[in-house]
Amino acid sequence: MNWETVIGLETHVELATKSKIFCGCTTRFGGAPNTHCCPVCTGMPGALPVLNQAVLEYAVRAGVALNCHITRYSKFDRKNYFYPDLPKAYQISQLYLPIAVGGRVELSTPSGTVSVGIHELHMEEDAGKLVHDPWTDQTRADYNRCGVPLIEIVTQPDFRTADQVIAYLEQLKETLQYLGVSDCKMQEGSLRCDVNLSVRPLGSRELGTRTEMKNLNSFKAIARAIDYEARRQIELLEQGGRVVQETRRWDENKDATYAMRSKEDAQDYRYFPEPDLPPIELDEGWLARLRAAQPELAPAKRARYQADYGLPAYDCQMITSDRVLAQFFEGLVELGAPAKQAANWIMGEVLGALSARGMEPREMCLSAGTLARLIALVEEGKLNRNTAVKVFEAVFDQDGDVDAYVRAHGLEQVNDxxxxxxxxxxxxxxxxxxxxxxxxxxxxxxxxxxxxxxxxxxxxxxxxxxxxxxxxxxxxx
Amino acid sequence: MKITTELIAHISQLSRLSLPEGEQAAMAAQLERIVDYMDVLSRLDTGDIEPMSHVFPVRNVLRADEEQPSCDREALLANAPARDEESFLTPKSVE
Amino acid sequence: MELRQLTALELGAVIRRGEVSVAEAAQAALAAIEAEDGALNSFITVEGERALERAAQLQPGVKEAQSPLYGVPMALKDNICTKGIKTTCASKILGDFRPPYDATVVERLAAAGALGLGKLNLDEFAMGSTSETSWYGPTRNPWDPDRAPGGSSGGAAAAVAAGLSWYAVGSDTGGSIRQPAAHCGVTGIKPTYGTVSRYGLVAYASSLDQMGPVCRDAGDCAAVLDVLQGRDRRDATSLDGDYGHLLESLSGDVRGLRVGLPAECFGDGLDGQVRQAVLAAADVLKSRGAQLVELSLPALEYGVPAYYIIAAAEASSNLARFDGVKYGWRAQGYGDLSELYHKTRTQGFGLEVKRRILLGSFVLSAGYYEAYYRKALQVKAVIKGAFDEAFARCDLLLTPVAPATAPRLGESLGDPLEMYLGDVYTVPANLAGLPGLSMPCGFDRQGLPIGAQLIGPHFGEGRLLNAAYAFQQDTHYHKQTPKGGQRA
CATH class of the missing domain: 1.10.10.410 (Arc Repressor Mutant, subunit A)
Incomplete structure (x- = not known):
């Protein structure tokens, strides 16, 4: 029999706000255990939450970018369950009236365009971190991450392959980074993804029983877990077995998923409206201003660079892979650099220098003005390209003065x-x-x-x- | 409605409470009486009245995204029944 | 001068005039507690040393004091967080919990020059109507030691009635200030929801909880409420308002005031002596020019079931954090995490608390949420609507506080439903977020105090306090003391 795999995603994204969702503690990653904490985020008796307005704004920005309907009257709910990483024993989340619903994103994949429905996007608080010490057989609870703001984005079961899932996540990551709402670093856990997967005979319209996979820490792990779990379910069904609805954990070392014991307990989260937080009612004017201020996203930039500057698709893809790079490119062009030259410098020297230093574009000190001046000197025939590269290396780290450097080192091109x-x-x-x-x-x-x-x-x-x-x-x- | 011992067991587990055997039947009987009494609410036709979770029409109470100093760790850990220098301690809680 | 006979405002005045030092006032209270509270058990924690240090610290500022309550000793219900001072909620499960922070009301009181004597007994987690469910033992009623002082702020009402503290701050989720005030013959007010910050009040039912004063008369209540009320950025349900003028607005003028008497509050189930006393109170107001309005509020019948569904649901969630991991008491002899949770919570909570947690888990659980919790929230809307209509016809409502006077110790514990039904007159104000005041209006044949309740519209505390102030101009019930004396 031919089988079809059906996949839906629940993605948790930590928002890049300065302070936590309900208190003023920092959201900074790391830090000694329990040093980014206060009575509110550690669930001390009597402490109360107050919503961070940047969380609301970032969530709405993300919802708009994913073409969602923004809920005008939204509320928080409590999700009740016991676990030592959740000090209040309830998570403040949104069940009944999430901030955004019913979105859609189009993915371009090598095998064509895929349309993915966004079921909802809601705001919630992150939980803490538990680390087990095998020597003492005790678990240490660190609440630094408690209350870091999250959005959870739930898709419809619209994926059929691991490639589509990866394409979606890459596009999501790019979008959220462009919006500046998250840095989406999987290795630091600021983007986490749970995969719901079921299989069914090809052509069937009914959904099979699904499992939920957790602990997927990289795109590679996601792809492998999807392949493994689809195979496992198909083999099970072909041998006359039955898929059990359960939560499974991906084991990176064993390359396999296995059922999580802690989730066996039939869950009944007893959601109810959070009495400590008044509802959110969005003003149309506020929403319109926010929409207007929404930054241009990567696909729009790519199309524009091709149309306006005649750049090759490859160049456009490279330059827009990061919002800071794209802004840098636009800065160069604005200062008079020919688009193709600007693109070449970015793809060659800039990315090379960043990669050699292990830096992210946003950490780069070099200004567009400096590189634009360098490009101009080459264009005017005052520096040759090879010398210009040397000057680039010299000014890159401290955003040095190109003209001063050229003068000091007598590097002007000999045209006599x-x-x-x-x-x-x-x-x-x-x-x-x-x-x-x-x-x-x-x-x-x-x-x-x-x-x-x-x-x-x-x-x-x-x-x-x-x-x-x-x-x-x-x-x- | 009948509050069965199974139902008591279920909500006890949800609440992380374990009533001693001897108390379960009495608790079931009391809860049944209370819940039966609460059924008077069904006499009131509430139709499509919006459930009122907040009594005042207060909206959008937000704080600015500003970082405030966190608490002294020692003060937070001081009340913990089991702790080390930097963390709360629990029995094995991870898989 | 017998300091213990003075009201809080009177004591504040003599302190300000330098006739009495802050330390003398504190010592008088501490001596009284030492001598009398062994029998009464109104305090869980007495902070004698701290109180005397505070007295010394306050004394130099007496002359420049802004607040009329400067230097007046007081006490807090023990579900209000006090930095470094044991806060127990009268529960075993909180163990020796010492909060790392002060509740907002504690900060406000400190800024007004209050002097804290200690922490007052209550029903465990404020769940109860008699103050008997306390892990620290029951508080006794100063009017009759075989009787309960009411609850859950029983320690607060008993301490004030017995003259151990000039005033107290309690909390009221379904009548927990008003009912013990009635049973102990003192005056108490639960203000409009959102006017006193809940930051630092250990939550029982967050949408209903509100703190307020328990005092000797309406004037003291106004002065204390002036200190407590105010917008707090740390409590998102806290309301903006024009606070701080209650005391100065007391005139005693109730001419033209329309006082509504809901028929439902004077029918079956009400003790005849209580009915008589409350209706007599209506006549006193009438004699001062108020106008009595008969009306009907059938929705009140649904108050108790709606209240217990909502309160239990929120409690089941609010009390889930007590699990033996972060603070408080942890059971011994657990094998794994699940056992740690079960043993700590089963042994750490008392029976009434467990009953409400189970009830709350039930009404929120899958399959029952719609029929119970959601329905109760709809009924809450109905009750609020009924009050809105009533306040179009009258300015405030006058009702009994409780169907009967203080019960004998132990009498109420056997039948939880009976105890819940006793809250019939007080819970509607909590559901609708309205201010409710309890004032002494008589004594039954056994000499036990009877209380009358005034309920006002949102932000109507000034109106309630003024009506009570007017009533207390013409009556002496609030001046009686349990020992047979009469206050100044």
């Missing part, structure tokens, strides 16, 4: 034909064998001779001029 002519002649005299080889038909030697001329001029000569004059001299004798 007389000076170049003299250097050509000196090179020819110094390498008679090479000249003879060239004239004997070894065209390759020409490059060597160009190099010698450039060396004479400390690399600063205009390469075009060197070429022309060298050919004249060699050909003319």
């Amino acid at each position: 034909a007389g000076v170049v002519q003299a250097a050509v002649e000196r090179a020819i005299q110094a390498h008679p064998q090479s000249v003879a080889d060239f004239r004997g038909g070894k065209e390759k030697v020409f490059g060597f001779l160009v190099g010698q001329v450039m060396r004479e001029l400390k690399g600063k000569a205009d390469p075009k001029l060197v070429n022309t004059l060298l050919r004249q001299v060699l050909g003319g004798t």
Whole structure:
């Protein structure tokens, strides 16, 4: 029998606010255990939550970007369950009136466009971290992460393959980073994904029994877990077995999923409206202003760069892979750099320098003004490209002054034909064998001779001029 | 409605309470009486009245996204029944 | 001068005039507690040393004091968080919990120059109507030691009635200030929901809980409420308002005031002597120019069931955090996490608390939520609507506080439903977020105090206090003391 895999995702994203969702403690990742905590986020008796307005704003921004309907009258609810990482024994979340519902995103994948429905997006608080110490057989509870704001984005079961899931997550990550609402770092847990998966005979319209997979810490783990779990369910059904609805944990080392004991307990979260938080009623004017201030997202930028600047699709993809890079590119163009030159510098030198330093674009010190000046000097013929790369390396880390550096190191391009002519002649005299080889038909030697001329001029000569004059001299004798 | 011992067992588990055997039947009987009494509410036709979770029409009570100093860790841990220098301690809670 | 006979405002005045030092006042209270509270058990924690230190600290500021309550000793119900001072909620499960922070009301009281004597007994987690469910033993009624002082703020009412504290701050979720005030012959008010910050009050039922004063008369209540009320950024349900003018607005003028008497509150189930005393109170107001309005509020019948569904549901969630991990008491002899939870909670909570947690879990659980919890929230809307209509016809309502006077100790514990039904007159104000005041209006044949309740519209505390103030101009019930004396 042919089987079809049906997948839906629940993605938790930590929002990049300064303070937690219901108190003023920092959201910074890491920190010594229990040092980013207060009575509110550790659930002390009598402490009360107050909603951080940036959380509301970020959630609405994300909802708008995912083409959701924004709920005008929204509420928080309590989700009740006992676990030591949840100090109040309830999570403040949204069940009945989530902030955004009914969205849709279009994915382009190698096998075509896929349309994915967004069931809902809601705000909630993160839980703490538990670390088990096998020596003492005790679990340590660290509440630093308690109350870090989350949005949970729940899709419809619209995925059929792991590739589609990865494409969605990449697009989601890009979108949320563009909006500036999250840094989406999977390794720090700021983007976490649970996968709901079932299988059914191809052509069937009914959904099979699904399992929920947790502990998926990378895109690679997600893809492998999907393949594993689909295979497991298909084999089970083909052998006449039955899929049990349960939560399964992905074990990275064993490359397998297994049922989680702690979730066996039939869950009944006894949701009810959070009495400590008044409802949220969104004003149309506020919403309109927020929509207007919504930044241009990557797909729109890509289309615009292709149309306005005639950049190749590949370049557009590279430059828009990060909002800071795209802004940097736009800055260069605005300051007069030719678009293609700007793109080449970003894809080559800028990304190279960042990667060599292990830095993210947002950590880069170099300003668009500095690079634009460098590009202009090359365009004006005042620096040659190779020298410009050296200048780039010199100014990159501290956003140095290009003109000052060029002056201080005497790097201006030599465009004086007389000076170049003299250097050509000196090179020819110094390498008679090479000249003879060239004239004997070894065209390759020409490059060597160009190099010698450039060396004479400390690399600063205009390469075009060197070429022309060298050919004249060699050909003319 | 009948409050069965199964129902008592279910809500006890949800509440992480374990009534001694001897108390379960009495608790079931009391809760049954109370719940039966609460059924007077069904006499009131509430139709499509909006359930009122908040008595005042207060909306959008928000705080600015500003970082405040956190609490001294020692003060937070001081009341813990089991702790080390930096964390609360529980029996094994992870898989 | 017998300091213990003075009201809080009178004591504040003599302190300000320098006739009495803050320390003398504190010592008088501490001596009285030492001598009399062994029998009464109104305090769980007495902070004698701290009180005397505080007295010394306050004394130099007496002359410049802004608040009329500066230097006046008082006490707090023990479900209000006090930094570094044991806060028990009268429960074993909180153990030796010492909050790392002060409740907002504690900060406000401190800023007004209050002097704390200690923490007062209550029903465990404020769940009860008699103050008998306390892990620290029952409080006794100063008018008759074989009787309960009412609850859950029984310690507060008993301490004030017995003259151990000039005033107290209690909490009221379904009548827990008003009913013990009635049973102990003192005056108490539950203000409009949202006017006193709940930050630092250990939550029982968050949508209904509200703190307020328990005092010797309406004037003291107004002065204390002026200190307690105010918008608090840490409590999102806290309301903006024009606070702080209650005391200065007391005039005793009730001419033209329309006092509504809901028929439902004077029918079956009400003790005849209580009915008579409350109706007599209506006549006193009438004699001062108020106008009596007969009306009917059939929705009140649904108050108790709606209240117990909502309160139990919220309690089941609010009390889930007491699990032996972060603070408080932890059971011994557990094998794993599940046993730690079960043993700690089963042994740490008393029977009434467990009953309400189970009831709350039930009304919220899958399959029952709609029929019970959601329905109760709809009934809450109906009750609020009924009050809105009533307040179109009258300015305040006058009802009994409780169907009978103080019960004998132990009498109420056998039948929880009977005890719940005793809250019939007080819970509607909590459901609708309205202010409710309890004032002494007579004594039954056994010499036990009877209370009358005034309920007002939102932000109507000034109106209630003024009506009570007027009533107390013409009556002496609030001046009686349990020892047979009469206050100044």
